[in-house]
Amino acid sequence: MPEVTGAGIISAVMPELRKKYPFDQIEPKWQQHWLANKTFAANDDAAKPKLYVLDMFPYPSGAGLHVGHPEGYTATDIFCRYKRMRGFNVLHPMGWDAFGLPAEQYAIDTGTHPSITTKKNIDTFRRQIQMLGFSYDWDREVDTTDPEYFKWTQWIFLQLYKKGLAYEAEIPVWWCDGCKAVLANEEVNADGTCDRKGHKEVYRRPLRQWILRITKYAERLLADLEHVNWPDSIKEQQRNWIGRSEGAEVDFKTETGDALRIFTTRPDTLFGATYMVLAPEHPLVEKFKNPAVDTYRSAAAKKSELERTQLEKEKTGVFTGGYAINPVNNERIPIWVADYVMMGYGTGAIMAVPAHDTRDFEFAQKFDLAIRTVVQPPTGIEPQGFTGDGISVNSGMLTGLPTPEAKKKITSWLEEKKLGKATVNYKLRDWLFSRQRYWGEPIPIVHCAKCGTVPVPENELPLRLPEMKDYSPSGNAEPPLAKATDWVNCKCPQCGGAGKRETNTMPQWAGSCWYYLRYIDPKNAGAFVAKDKEKYWMSVDLYVGGAEHAVLHLLYSRFWHKVLFDLGHVSTPEPFTRLINQGMILGEDNRKMSKSWGNVINPDDVVREYGADTLRLYEMFMGPLEATKPWNTQGTEGIYRFLGRVWRLFCDEEGRLLVDDTAPDTKLVKVLHQTIKKVGADTEALAFNTAIAQMMIFVNELTAQDKRPRAVLEPFVQLLAPYAPHIAEELWQKLGHTQTLTHEPWPEFAPALLVENTVTIVVQVNGKVRDKLDVPTGITNAELEKLALASGKVQESLTGKTVKKVIVVAGKLVNIAAG
RNA sequence: GCCCGGGUGGCGAAACUGGCAGACGCAUCGGACUUAAAAUCCGAAGGAGUAUUAAAGCUCCGUGCGGGUUCAAAUCCCGCCCCGGGCACCA
Numbered sequence: 001m002p003e004v005t006g007a008g009i010i011s012a013v014m015p016e017l018r019k020k021y022p023f024d025q026i027e028p029k030w031q032q033h034w035l036a037n038k039t040f041a042a043n044d045d046a047a048k049p050k051l052y053v054l055d056m057f058p059y060p061s062g063a064g065l066h067v068g069h070p071e072g073y074t075a076t077d078i079f080c081r082y083k084r085m086r087g088f089n090v091l092h093p094m095g096w097d098a099f100g101l102p103a104e105q106y107a108i109d110t111g112t113h114p115s116i117t118t119k120k121n122i123d124t125f126r127r128q129i130q131m132l133g134f135s136y137d138w139d140r141e142v143d144t145t146d147p148e149y150f151k152w153t154q155w156i157f158l159q160l161y162k163k164g165l166a167y168e169a170e171i172p173v174w175w176c177d178g179c180k181a182v183l184a185n186e187e188v189n190a191d192g193t194c195d196r197k198g199h200k201e202v203y204r205r206p207l208r209q210w211i212l213r214i215t216k217y218a219e220r221l222l223a224d225l226e227h228v229n230w231p232d233s234i235k236e237q238q239r240n241w242i243g244r245s246e247g248a249e250v251d252f253k254t255e256t257g258d259a260l261r262i263f264t265t266r267p268d269t270l271f272g273a274t275y276m277v278l279a280p281e282h283p284l285v286e287k288f289k290n291p292a293v294d295t296y297r298s299a300a301a302k303k304s305e306l307e308r309t310q311l312e313k314e315k316t317g318v319f320t321g322g323y324a325i326n327p328v329n330n331e332r333i334p335i336w337v338a339d340y341v342m343m344g345y346g347t348g349a350i351m352a353v354p355a356h357d358t359r360d361f362e363f364a365q366k367f368d369l370a371i372r373t374v375v376q377p378p379t380g381i382e383p384q385g386f387t388g389d390g391i392s393v394n395s396g397m398l399t400g401l402p403t404p405e406a407k408k409k410i411t412s413w414l415e416e417k418k419l420g421k422a423t424v425n426y427k428l429r430d431w432l433f434s435r436q437r438y439w440g441e442p443i444p445i446v447h448c449a450k451c452g453t454v455p456v457p458e459n460e461l462p463l464r465l466p467e468m469k470d471y472s473p474s475g476n477a478e479p480p481l482a483k484a485t486d487w488v489n490c491k492c493p494q495c496g497g498a499g500k501r502e503t504n505t506m507p508q509w510a511g512s513c514w515y516y517l518r519y520i521d522p523k524n525a526g527a528f529v530a531k532d533k534e535k536y537w538m539s540v541d542l543y544v545g546g547a548e549h550a551v552l553h554l555l556y557s558r559f560w561h562k563v564l565f566d567l568g569h570v571s572t573p574e575p576f577t578r579l580i581n582q583g584m585i586l587g588e589d590n591r592k593m594s595k596s597w598g599n600v601i602n603p604d605d606v607v608r609e610y611g612a613d614t615l616r617l618y619e620m621f622m623g624p625l626e627a628t629k630p631w632n633t634q635g636t637e638g639i640y641r642f643l644g645r646v647w648r649l650f651c652d653e654e655g656r657l658l659v660d661d662t663a664p665d666t667k668l669v670k671v672l673h674q675t676i677k678k679v680g681a682d683t684e685a686l687a688f689n690t691a692i693a694q695m696m697i698f699v700n701e702l703t704a705q706d707k708r709p710r711a712v713l714e715p716f717v718q719l720l721a722p723y724a725p726h727i728a729e730e731l732w733q734k735l736g737h738t739q740t741l742t743h744e745p746w747p748e749f750a751p752a753l754l755v756e757n758t759v760t761i762v763v764q765v766n767g768k769v770r771d772k773l774d775v776p777t778g779i780t781n782a783e784l785e786k787l788a789l790a791s792g793k794v795q796e797s798l799t800g801k802t803v804k805k806v807i808v809v810a811g812k813l814v815n816i817a818a819g
Numbered sequence: 820g821c822c823c824g825g826g827u828g829g830c831g832a833a834a835c836u837g838g839c840a841g842a843c844g845c846a847u848c849g850g851a852c853u854u855a856a857a858a859u860c861c862g863a864a865g866g867a868g869u870a871u872u873a874a875a876g877c878u879c880c881g882u883g884c885g886g887g888u889u890c891a892a893a894u895c896c897c898g899c900c901c902c903g904g905g906c907a908c909c910a
Binding site for chain 1: 820821822823824825830831832833838839842843844845846858859860861890891903904905906908909910
């Protein structure tokens with residue numbers, strides 16, 4: 001049963017009336033033409049300047065394309081088409097980030113192999129994307145699940161492994177007894193239940209995992225953000241994620257003689273430490289034979305990360321009964337255990353300075369611990385709880401020093417006495433790289449009793465996934481692959497003895513870490529990319545995608561890229577020179593599009609009703625590319641009308657050409673040249689909405705005339721081409737051209753034609769417009785002032801006032817200050 | 820709590836380096852065409868007030884709020900409010 005909407009009824013009853021131009025014939029025609037002629041093939045060794053423009057490739061979900069996808073894709077497509085006309089050799093590829101959970105879940109439920117589901121979804125996505133007329137070079141399509149692709153994902157993993165950047169460790173992961181599976185952090189609810197099925201038995205258990213040493217690159221990942229042209233918000237998010245902080249490690253001793261090392265960013269407040277806090281997981285905690293500590297510790301182990309951070313605002317903790325000695329003044333201070341200190345950061349232990357740290361302050365107040373002021377804030381500020389820079393007080397040798405100097409002095413003192421040293425810490429953790437899943441790249445490692453972990457020889461790659469009948473988890477924390485015993489049992493590549501394959505697979509991020517490199521040389525069987533091609537095309541000049549990948553994808557791929565750079569496999573230290581985030585498209589009700597709101601717009605429907613050119617143009621006309629903006633079906637209607645008007649400038653109802661060779665009048669020529677100038681500049685700046693507005697002005701101007709001069713219509717088609725390529729190609733052909741306009745040169749505007757003879761000058765009195773004067777362009781300021789003062793209207797508003805000052809802005813306005 | 824964005828007509832928005840606020844589009848209203856409607860074309864329009872028979876007009880207000888700088892502020896500065904996004908006990 002078809003859904004009945006207002007528009008639906010009209011189109012069902014009177015489709016011929018809605019058809020303002022035959023987009024349904026034009027669009028498939030040109031899409032086939034472009035595909036068949038490989039119009040957008042990028043040539044590797046062209047003498048032209050190169051331009052690499054990349055879209056974040058999609059995960060081909062079963063739901064198909066939504067209107068958010070074409071937004072970024074249209075923006076890059078317009079830019080590419082424009083740049084081709086400007087003489088650039090453009091690389092503009094598309095592919096599929098196709099490993100992922102939904103296909104695996106579907107396989108568990110139905111037994112259908114994920115590769116079948118994936119292929120089907122890719123076909124749908126490809127069809128939908130091609131239906132929008134994007135100028136991708138389809139010969140370069142990549143698919144992360146293709147063994148010929150993931151062969152190289154595995155190869156890169158081995159390079160990381162050989163460089164010591166991939167290691168195994170037992171680390172705690174969330175395990176759900178009900179699902180018999182490992183859960184990701186975000187799959188665990190705040191109350192500790194399983195988010196998928198609501199199971200209660202969820203707990204942490206240590207599991208062997210593969211981990212990538214991204215922390216080794218923390219400093220460079222941070223520093224090199226300086227050199228990329230990315231939105232500040234994204235850079236800031238990455239900086240926060242990396243979380244560099246400078247401070248010092250200081251060695252305390254417990255009364256019983258154990259070393260207790262802490263990290264602090266405020267060594268200058270060492271004299272204000274009134275207690276110590278250990279994370280519940282800190283090894284020293286075991287030393288305290290104290291039942292309260294044991295109870296606290298096991299309770300903390302059960303809490304989820306969420307509970308310990310977001311929800312648990314109220315501080316908890318217990319006194320261990322032990323004391324530490326402060327190395328600067330030999331004071332005896334109590335040691336507490338509290339879960340507001342995390343084992344994973346710094347040393348998992350802190351000195352608490354409640355007077356100058358918000359968290360310690362809160363804790364000390366709750367447990368009635370001493371609070372000692374050691375930093376004097378600027379006058380007028382309460383010293384207790386003051387966390388900024390000030391002057392050290394009650395701090396022995398530091399007293400009287402401003403905070404930055406106090407930090408320096410105490411740090412060198414600690415270094416001298418071998419009690420501590422300056423240290424830099426990062427929030428960034430190593431990257432947990434393995435997943436207990438079937439549908440991912442197998443990690444190419446063999447475990448051998450004799451040789452340990454042994455890489456699969458490179459000439460045996462790709463290591464394919466085994467065929468399986470049952471994709472469900474085994475129930476004993478083993479990944480599904482463990483059940484494929486024929487596959488798991490193998491020879492050790494090193495000693496030839498019995499070996500077992502690694503059964504963890506890579507996370508979905510792996511394939512997307514380097515796909516932009518494969519596009520450059522997608523069919524190369526001997527290397528992931530040929531050196532000369534890489535050198536020609538890299539780096540990516542423009543990368544467009546959603547802000548949701550601000551940290552993970554963009555940080556992971558930068559990491560891999562830097563490793564490949566260090567190994568000499570790529571020639572640039574950063575992969576993406578310039579990054580733009582397209583804004584989100586909201587539903588007509590101003591809410592996020594979602595099935596539950598029933599406000600989802602399906603691009604298929606829009607294309608059926610109005611055509612791809614309308615969808616493209618509308619999405620660009622909605623507002624600035626980076627802004628979040630709501631969909632408005634009436635707005636698509638307006639764009640559709642615009643394209644209808646364009647069509648009717650060229651042909652009558654029977655499709656006969658109306659264009660003639662009459663000479664256009666000067667006004668029209670001027671509007672054309674203004675349009676060439678503005679559309680060019682705006683396209684260059686990715687300000688597509690205003691470029692479209694200018695094209696509308698041109699069309700309005702021409703519609704008002706009865707002449708249809710080829711001299712202005714032909715260049716206009718060229719301007720329109722990047723935006724609405726189907727209608728433009730069709731009109732170009734109708735104008736008698738036999739070649740695609742893809743490589744036609746972009747029209748040039750003649751500055752001479754834009755020069756005005758007269759200019760309208762605004763005359764203000766005290767900032768208010770009183771008159772407008774048409775004057776010759778070259779008029780001098782003195783003459784202009786004279787004319788302005790002579791104006792009757794100006795004189796009228798000056799009555800009873802004396803002129804104090806006259807400001808003349810050449811060519812723009814005169815403002816008379818009077819009182 | 821902290822860090823980024825953002826706030827302009829009924830709606831989406833535009834505005835160079837501080838220089839006529841509201842381009843362009845939507846919705847609305849009026850007109851032409853039509854037996855009628857649709858489509859198309861032409862035109863009006865920020866708000867309030869106001870003059871004349873009528874119209875063009877004229878006056879004031881107006882870019883989240885309150886101050887400031889300036890001949891001149893959507894734009895710069897200070898203080899707040901609201902919305903969106905991100906991070907969140909990182910010592």
